[in-house]
Amino acid sequence: MxxxxxxxxxxxxxxxxxxxxxxxxxxxxxNGGVRLPTSTFLERSGRVVSTRDFDGRVHIIGFFFSCCQASCPKICQAMQELQRQLRDTEVQLVLISVDPETDRPARLREVAASLRADPERWWFLTQVEPNSDQLFAWIEEGFGPAARPKQLSWYYAPQRGWDIAHSNRLFLLDRQGQIRDSELVVRLEGDGTPVFVVNEEAVNRLAEKARRLAGSPxxxxxxxxxxxxxxxxxxxxxxxxxxxxxxxxxxxxxxxxxxxxxxxxxxxxxxxxxxxxxxxxxxxxxxxxxxxxxxxxxxxxxxxxxxxxxxxxxxxxxxxxxxxxxxxxxxxxxxxxxxxxxxxxxxxxxxxxxxx
Structure with a gap:
């Protein structure tokens, strides 16, 4: 014994x-539960937005750029669906451009208009002063390896629209500006020549999590x-x-x-x-x-x-x-x-x- x-x-x-x-x-x-480092951005309206402005509301944040030829259109489509599902909540949707030199507020207004984005509920952000190195460092600190420029070499130069790699995840932030979860909302499907498609199950899961988080005391x-x-x-x-x-x-x-x-x-x-x-x-x-x-x-x-x-x-x-x-x-x-x-x-x- x-x-x-x-x-x-x-x-x-x-x-x-x-x-x-x-x-x-x-x-x-x-990065779960990590508070975002402080930074400031320009919203498409021209208003300066700080990450400290995220406090007090639940946010869903993703990355894109307007010239993207890969997954960005599907990320925008996923955000459209989230806007529809969460229209009766106070959840704030945010897309941050990883191409601040091109995506200035005027360009972001065009993108937002094409997506019928609610100006109060769905923000499109870009850097106040374009500085890609600083932007990618901020993303790395807050979200991990979620975006980076593709490596150039003497034998390879990616075409415009394919020159920035970024995550197909959307990140869920709580009222304290802390990352609580994320979902891979876009994935590749098909044999031979795969195509990007919206992961509808992931979008639905994220919407439900955001709704519950927004409704919590x-x-x-x-x-x-x-x-x-x-x-x-x-x-x-x-x-x-x-x-x-x-x-x-x-x-x-x-x-x-x-x-x-x-x-x-x-x-x-x-x-x-x-x-x-x-x-x-x-x-x-x-x-x-x-x-x-x-x-x-x-x-x-x-x-x-x-x-x-x-x-x-x-x-x-x-x-x-x-x-x-x-x-x-x-x-x-x-x-x-x-x-x-x-x-x-x-x-x-x-x-x-x-x-x-």
């Missing part, structure tokens, strides 16, 4: 160290991710204290710590459900293998958290009825799972939002 218990705890500790190490290695690489939801990770951390500390207390036969302190941990975890569950009811799913911003690792951690966290919903009340009920032998057997299984769920809750937060 002692050997099996020792192996169980060794596996838990090894898993905790590995997951915590991975989370720390990913700090600074996420201002103050409570704003702080819930930070509150949730704090509750997880408090639960983790209480569990460790409770375990230490029972090892030293401090039954009263053990009872207090475990009841407090159960209460804090219940509060976390209520807060978590409330947040995601209003905001929806927060998409992991990474791609490739690190996204796979994140999803594996998230899946294990969610599955074991669901198991805890049954285990924790059962352990507490056994203690209340003073069925100590059964209580101890079930607690030996419950405690490692509970610790793992608390820790991975913190890890998921770090991977999504970083330390802020």
């Amino acid at each position: 002692r050997l099996r218990e020792g192996l169980w705890w060794s596996a838990l500790i090894a898993g905790i160290v590995a997951i915590a190490g991975y989370a720390l290695s990913q700090l600074g690489t996420r 201002w103050f409570p939801v704003r702080w819930l991710p930070t509150l949730n990770v704090a509750l997880n951390a408090i639960s983790l500390v209480l569990l460790v204290c409770g375990f230490t207390a029972i090892r030293f036969r401090r039954v009263t302190w053990h009872r207090r710590c475990m009841l407090a941990a159960a209460a804090v975890s219940a509060l976390f569950l209520a807060s978590y459900v409330y947040y995601h009811w209003h905001v929806g799913h927060t998409r992991y911003p990474g791609e490739g293998w690190d996204r796979t690792v994140y999803l594996a951690i998230l899946a294990s966290h969610v599955i074991l958290a669901a198991v805890l919903v049954l285990l924790v009340p059962s352990v507490l009920l056994l203690a209340l009825r003073q069925r100590w032998a059964t209580h101890r057997r079930l607690a030996r299984c419950t405690l490692p799972i509970w610790l793992y769920v608390c820790l991975t809750g913190i890890v998921v937060y770090v991977l999504l939002y970083g330390l802020r």
